[in-house]
Each structure stands twice: as C-alpha cells, then as structure tokens.
Amino acid sequence: MTQRSFYSASFKDFLSAEPDAITGQISRFHTQHLLHSQTRAWLTEIEILKRSLAESVEREGHIFIEFMIPRMGRRADVVMIFKGIVFVVEFKVGATVFIAADMRQAHGYALDLKNFHRGSHDKYLVPLLVATNATSQSENPVFAGDNVALTLCISPGELFSRMRLIAERLNQPTFDPNLWADSGYLPTPTIIEAAQALYASHNVEDIARSEADTQNLGQTSQQLLQLIHDARINKRKIICFVTGVPGAGKTLVGLNIASIHANREENEYSVFLSGNGPLVAVLQEALARDRSSRTGDSISATRKETESFIQNIHRFRDEYLHGGVPPEKVAIFDEAQRAWDKEQASDFMRRKRGIVDFDKSEPEFLIEVMDRRQDWAFIIALVGGGQEINKGEAGLAGWLDALKAKFLDWDVYFSTALLSGEYVSLGVDLNAVSRANVLPNLHLATSMRSFRAEKLSSFIHYLVAGQCGLAINVYKDLEHVYPIKVTRDLAKAKSWVRQHRRANESMGVLASSNGIRLKAEGIFVKNEIDPAKWFLSGVEDIRSAEFLEDVATEFDVQGLELDWCVVAWDADYRFNGQVFEHWEFRGTKWEMRHKAVRKRYLENAYRVLLTRARQGMVIFVPKGDKSDETRDPKFYDHTYKYLINCGIGVI
Incomplete structure (x- = not known):
C-alpha cells in the first residue's frame, strides 16, 4: 500500500529535528522529479511550523507532512493532530492573498478525510490555509453538521495560537495519532480520479474500499497479466470475458491493464477502447491535464499520450476498415455487450461510411482486426448487464457467435458467472465455443460501491x-x-x-x-x-x-x-x-x-x-x-x- 505520509513525528521530535533531515526524509518517498523550488517550499513550511509550534509548552500533538488524502494520490501539505482535533494545513509559499480555489482545495481535503478515512468519521476537522505573506482574515471556525469547518485563512504567525483557541473551545478527547492515521482508507473514487491514479502509477489495490475489494481487483488483474504474458511467450491468441456485479470495478481492471502496458514500444502494449464517446473524451482530457500538472510537460504532448492510451472504439474500428494491423497487442473493450449487432453495424457502414458489403457484427470485425496480428493477440471483453440506452446492441451473444463461427483457434476464458442469465441470453450455448476455459478470477464478485x-x-x-x-x-x-x-x-x-x-x-x-x-x-x-x-x-x-x-x-x-x-x-x-x-x-x-x-x-x-x-x-x-x-x-x-x-x- 502507499505510504500514508512522507514524514510523521510528535511535536517534540519534530522541533528537535534538523530541517535538512526532515526534507531528506520527505524526499525519499517523493515519486516525482523534485525541483529545487519544491525543496525550498518544504524548508519554508518547516521553518514556519517550527516557529509556531515552539509556542506549545506541553509539546503535545503530532505532525504529518505530505499526508495522503483519500482521493487517489493527492496529499495535504500538513496534517496536525492537536488536543483531539484534526487540522489540515495547506501552505501557499510566497502568496500575499487568499485565493478562493486554494480555500476550496483545503476544504476539499478535510471533507475527503471526513468521508473516506475511517479514523476521521467522528472527529472535528479544521482546514487551514496559510499564505506566507498575507494577513489573517478568518475569525472563529464555522462548522457544518458533519463537524467539518469552512477553511480558515491564517497568517504564519497566528497558526498555532489559532489552533490552540479552537482546541480549547471544542474541548475534545485526545486520541492516538498513529492509530488514527492507520485506521482505514475507504476511497470511493470517480472513474476520472481512478484513471488519474492508475496513470500516475498507483496500484489498482490503492483504489479499493476494503480488503475484500483489494483481493478481488488484485486477483483479477494478476490473472489477466499472467495470461497476457503467457500469450506473448507461447504465441497464443486469447480472449477473456471479465464479468462483475454492479460497481465491482470492471472498468478499473481494464484501465489498470492498459496503464501498466501504455508504452507503445513495449512487448505487451495495450489500449483501452470504449464506445462511450463522452467518457473517452473526458478521461483523455483529465489524464492529460493531470499528467501535465505533475510533469510540467505541455498539455498538447500529454494529450497525444493519453489519446493513445484510451481510444474511442469506433475510431479504432474505422482505422482498420480497409486493412492494416494494429500496433496494440492487447485490446480492452469496455462494455463489450454494447457492441453493435450485424444489422446495426451494416446499416451504419452503408449510411455513414459508404460501404455497401459490410455484413459483420461489430464483435466479429473487432476480433478479426486483432486476429490480423501474426504472432499473438489478446482481447479483454469487459461485460456488464443492463443500462442499454441505444438500439442495435449485440450483447454477449455477438462475441460468442463470432468465436464459434470464425475464430476457432482463439482460446476463450471466462468465469462460470458468464453462464448466468444476466450476461448470456437463454439459448446461448457456451459449450459450443471452441477451446473454452473457466477461470473463477475473471468475475468480480464484490461491489466497491458505498x-x-x-x-x-x-x-x-x-x-x-x-x-x-x-x-x-x-x-x-x-x-x-x-x-x-x-x-x-x-x-x-x-x-x-x-x-x-x-x-x-x-x-x-x-x-x-x-x-x-x-x-x-x-x-x-x-x-x-x-x-x-x-x-x-x-x-x-x-x-x-x-x-x-x-x-x-x-x-x-x-x-x-x-x-x-x-x-x-x-x-x-x-x-x-x-x-x-x-x-x-x-x-x-x-x-x-x-x-x-x-x-x-x-x-x-x-x-x-x-x-x-x-x-x-x-x-x-x-x-x-x-x-x-x-x-x-x-x-x-x-x-x-x-x-x-x-x-x-x-x-
């Protein structure tokens, strides 16, 4: 699991530690390329904190620097536990004014801790925004019904004195800071946040809400990675059907595989394909913006990367209408049951592409495109049930019919859950599929939904x-x-x-x-x-x-x-x-x-x-x-x- 914070110490130990030693410890865990300005910012924050906390006669309390917030890889500058209160501190070094966006950022961190961190559910949380060259603007904290305050805008000189006044007013029982930090991490990320986390090299297990989710997602991902590796080594062509209960994380598993093998130059290069145009557009742009903010690369460069990592399935299909072999070895089809049947696909090709002799279902054509690879190929079909909102969707039968009729040399893997009526219409005979194999790990049985x-x-x-x-x-x-x-x-x-x-x-x-x-x-x-x-x-x-x-x-x-x-x-x-x-x-x-x-x-x-x-x-x-x-x-x-x-x- 991800390191909870890059630095953790009691107020007493923090005050006695050398600033360079503290920044050195933080830097060890930092995964991004460190700029000199980042180290300077940490030193400024540490100097302010040391000066402020020196006022604490009792030296009680605990400080966490770069504390992970349960929203997929984001970290608060500082979290301090003092007299039973959780203070979330966001520093803006060099700032002379308090900006609304920064106030929302600090407030958001406190809300995420309240909602997704078990140890914070029953605590008072106070977000503090410290602009190092500004004058305090906030008076007493204003708490909502869930005991999360609006952001207080504080000058460096008033940081600890304000904390002490709030703690005295609330008079809360103290608790063990380390037990609090390790109490449990229950994120419920949006698909955008999850994709950003995976693309930033977080593990799919970090996105799980519980140990059961972690095991479920981890086992399914590992099973697919092993099969992909086996297909490459032994020159096999494989299709895997991944099913799951609603909210179990099928899309997450697909994004995880694609992010692990997103490099076009590598042997198991993968692409995530979806027919949901808005979802593709939003994910591509969200990943590009996130990567640009983390790396400093231009937004145009990062867009080019993310547009190859996640693609619209229809553009992928049209690219190979007149031949050609895809560079991707692994194709991941999201919501595979929504691919078009032969009637809808043929009608579309005739009306929109001017192709009068197209007589295949979309599943048949997509398998055919990957089958053009002479060495090996791998397809992951992510299969859900319900929520059809458009005509001409082939369902799972479209994929199975194509495999039975045309692609007898492909190995087919699925779990026994695929046999249930939720995924396969009555009358579809899976026994007729050549080279069929049952693997229990290809079904996600645990919902990640709250x-x-x-x-x-x-x-x-x-x-x-x-x-x-x-x-x-x-x-x-x-x-x-x-x-x-x-x-x-x-x-x-x-x-x-x-x-x-x-x-x-x-x-x-x-x-x-x-x-x-x-x-x-x-x-x-x-x-x-x-x-x-x-x-x-x-x-x-x-x-x-x-x-x-x-x-x-x-x-x-x-x-x-x-x-x-x-x-x-x-x-x-x-x-x-x-x-x-x-x-x-x-x-x-x-x-x-x-x-x-x-x-x-x-x-x-x-x-x-x-x-x-x-x-x-x-x-x-x-x-x-x-x-x-x-x-x-x-x-x-x-x-x-x-x-x-x-x-x-x-x-």
Missing part, C-alpha cells in the same frame, strides 16, 4: 419501475445519508444544489435526451455540449456543469458522475396515477412508444440520470401550462405526486 450508492441504485430501480411501496422501504435507509428532494421551481432546484455543494464538489443539470418540452423552462436538451469542458472546467467557465446552464443527457453522462445534480423530468416518461407511460416527442406533438425495446431504452435513460449524483440530487418536475397542449399540467402532476409518495421531500 452503502448509499447500493441503496440509491435499488431505490431508483423501484422508483423507475413504478413500484412505490418497495421504493419507500429502501428510501427509509437512504434518506439520512443521501438527500433527495423534488420541486416544481427550477430556480429553487439550482439554489438547493449550490447551497449543498462544498469545496470542489461538482454539480450539474441533467435531463432526458427526449425531454424536448423542457425547452420552455430554459433547458435545451438538443444543445450539444463538449463533455470534457462540461465535466472538467471550473466555476469560471460558462461551458462547465458548475454554471448550471448547459444540460447533459443520458448519452453525455453514462459512466460518469457528479456530486450534486438537478434532474429535470419531462413528459416523455410520465406517471398516469397507476403506471408509467412511455412517450416520444416527434415534430410538434407527443407520440406513445409501443415497442418494448423503445420503452426499455427510456426507462434506462432515467435510471442513468437518477444515479449520476454521488452526494445528493433534486428532481425538477415542471408545472406545465394549460395554454400549451404539449405541456399540459396533467402530463406532470401525477409524476410529481408519485415522487412525493415514494418518500421524496419537497423544497
């Missing part, structure tokens, strides 16, 4: 299915840890998320791609967004989610998350007082959906939208307008009442 995420998933499942009674029962366990509200006022909805988000937590507005009549409320689902800018740009950028102006649909957010969401609910999926009805807006009016598959896509769209928020959400249901037949109030009123009947409170 308690509230699992409960949210169940609640939304019942809510969308119209099963109000079952939804109420689940929400009783959920409401005290995950707030959900409903309103008829969009301004109130936006105000609610703004009030609840803290530090650098994200927020945004979501709506169904067929929520056409939300346009009357100022929500334009047909306006295209740039997913990378929407998800990654800060509060200063009007194109970002943070502005609560541009709306994202289920196609933009599937596989991604925000902390707080406004979910706008239109009349496309409307409750009639008894059951949900499925509608589609065409031209100038609503038309009912009759095909079962079209109904399922709509239900899944709302499942996706209602499970994107990590912290909480508010659902906005318009009032409608009697003078507009496309926005008749009766289209919305029953839905609003139904949500309240499911236990959701009104704002």
